Amino acid sequence: MNETDPKPSVQRQAQEAFVEALLEHQELPLSIDRRIRQVEQRLDAEERRGQWMRRLAGPLSIAAVLAVAALLSYPTSVTAGERVRRARAAETAAGDRRYSLVIEAPVRSPDRPPLQGWLDVRDSQQMLLRVTLPDGRCVLMGRDGDSAWQSDPDGVPVQRDPNSAWASWMELRSGGLLIDSMERLLSAVDGPYRLEAHDDAGSGSIPGAIRIQATRTGRGDLLPDAVQLWIDPSTEAVMRAELRWDDSAMTDEGARPAAPPGRRVPPGIPAHQPSRLVMERTAGVKFESDRFSAERWFGADCND
């Protein structure tokens, strides 16, 4: 080392750090075996519980994105319809947005605690859903513009398995998944709602907001039965949305009918619609450039 140089080069620092790590390294073959066995034990445990956990990310995220999209697409009904169309235009140009989420258990599973999470959205191709499970673990799902990914049971991002099944109510009769594109999603939810604007802010009151009540007029296998939107009239932004599914249209199995042929929802997957999904917009967010990439979430905390 050049002693006149007060700060060694990065290369030199790395060489010395590597030497020090070699000096400290006192692993015996047995301790390496122990480490590998620990890894294998975790892999075994993961495989036992992995399947349903991996797939849980799908339904939840679909529900969340469905909620966003549902805000944007309600038709006709003069005043309320116009208000929704303006909101749709505002949302399309909105850029970075964050919504807090509360996903309540299906009507037939009232004992399950609600799930809480966040949905970060930049556009239809860049989104990130984070949901904290009751046991504290975190489910992540994202689209980074090029590909879709989701977390495994330990919260580590992995590419999404294209063959994994989805709850039937997430899939469109026309084929494909709601999450595939915003256009498909909008097309799917466009139509069967009666819209009303209310001066009162209703139970989820947001000061100054206009509440839009959307009630489903037709039967479908995926749409919520009722939607409420709270729209800020000065910005046209949707500040809060509440989606409700009732129990009346469910089959004895719980899920709505028309699961696509050949698809199978594994046991334990929450195939039922949530009873209620609430989204509330957070003001003033600006995401870093790698926010939606899987790499960003290696070892990261769900609350980052």
Add this chain to the structure above:
Amino acid sequence: MGLPPHNRDATGREVFAILARENANHLLVHLRALVRDRTAVDDLFQETMLIAWRRLPEYDRSRPFGPWLRGIGTRLSLEWRRKSRRLTPIDPAFAEAIEVAGSRFEQAEGLTFDERLASLRECLEHLSPDQDEIVRMVYREGRALRDVAQVQGLNEETIKKRLQRLRGALADCLLAKGAIA
């Protein structure tokens, strides 16, 4: 060692376990060079292996397994330090230089990691008795610098400087042998 199958079946698990064992020592050294915290190194080792298993289908079988595995470890280490409130983030250039230094070591003669350590042992033989004593106390016995300073009748700063010079001398020796780059 043969290339791991992309299928994550029972055979894949066995091959992965063999590859994991083969590369475990170097991965630990790599993580220790990046992250000084021993507990963190243990955790990062586990996470690296788990992620490697999950991402095995993405592994390019035409390339060596070790650098791919350590690449995962590097990303996790960078992330761990980035999240630490009390530690400065790791410079990615430093992380890359660690990999460069270690890649030559990986190519050193010897089937096992211990055999590859022969170069280091040879370099250690060239240390002065005082330096050898410091290596013994600090790295083999794991004693605190304060204790070492007391035994040597020196202050802690002096011991730190001697350690730094000692590591530099060993690095030079290993460089001369072509054992690191």
